[in-house]
Amino acid sequence: MARALRAVGRWLRRLPRPHTLRARLTAGLVVLLAVSCAAVGVAAVIELDGFLTGRLDQQLTEVGTQFPASLEHQGQTPTDHDSDDRERGDTRRQAPHTFGARLVKGVVTNSGVVPADKADTTTDLKVALTARDRRELAAVPVDGTARTIYLSSLGKYRVLAAKGRDGDVMITGLPLESVDATVHRLETVAAIVFGAALLITGFAGALWVRWSLRPLSRVAATATRVSELPLASGEVALPPRAPESDPRSEVGQVAGAFNRMLGHVEDALTHRHASEERLRSFAADASHELRTPVASIRGHAELALLHPDPVPPKVTRALERIEAESARMGVMVDEMLLLARLDAGRPLERRPVDLTRLVLDAIADARAAGPD
Secondary structure, three states: OHHHHHHHHHHHHHOOOOOOHHHHHHHHHHHHHHHHHHHHHHHHHHHHHHHHHHHHHHHHHHHOOHHHHHHHHOOOOOOOOOOOHHHHOOOOOOOOOOEEEEEEOOEEEEEEEOOOOOOOOOOOOOOOOOHHHHHHHHOOOOOOOOEEEEEOOOEEEEEEEEEOOOOOEEEEEEEOHHHHHHHHHHHHHHHHHHHHHHHHHHHHHHHHHHHHOHHHHHHHHHHHHHHOOOOOOOOOOOOOOOOOOOOOOHHHHHHHHHHHHHHHHHHHHHHHHHHHHHHHHHHHHHHHHHHHHHHHHHHHHHHHHOOOOOOOHHHHHHHHHHHHHHHHHHHHHHHHHHHHHHHOOOOOOOOOOOHHHHHHHHHHHHHHHOOO
């Protein structure tokens, strides 16, 4: 089970990290369920293993030391009162594969195991023990508590040691094979059931999250349409508001806040458009009003230049500049009107400009403003 959990952990670390909220919620749901299933599976396996091992310890206590004690008389000639089992060890009322060993001063003197078919009297009960097996048997404490050991030729055994009548130690053991098989079967069943539950929950959770986040998807779609609108100038018509769901939910609160924000944006755009219209109207009206005084100034300058009486050259030059500047002011008035129209959406008109003439006029105006 631990190896399976480590494998699942490595597999989860190799998975790409989700980026969308929907994928994160689904992944979080699956991970939480996986952790819960793993916790339940581990708890069930540990509990079952402890329960079956406890039952095995209870059987060891009930069996006692009858079988290992009978191994002391192996090889002796039976008397009229002894049965043939005395030569082989007493296997009566013993479960198949029961292990027994007798130790004297920490040294194994006799050992044997009950065959699968107790009626078979030809099978030797002796079991081959390695030096490591003998050390493990000698290390079993005589405290009435069962221990788990591994015998090279038999496998895992649950053993219980007790003192004999001759000062020796009797060890009785029962195989853990059935316990391990049951526990492994539970691990396999739990892995299959929990794996299927994870797959079904992942699919159903993805559909549920998708359905739950539909209002949020509509809010995102509305926000995308708003971002594509030309909000720089002019009158802007905002798209319909995002549908609002239950205001008690987070998604409903987001939709409501987004719709209120759109309302504020729409009011601001309306006020801005009205202000632009007023400014545009003012520029147009001011341009029209300035045309008359500018034209009058230009006319008077032209009339003065046409006077037949002699005029000093400086005065003539000043009148020419007044005429030129009034003409230039008239052009500026026309351009202000043009700008007002361009602001309303009229296309821009481009023409070549004589920069030399502009420089000469600027120098003349500077001389008039500061003769020194």
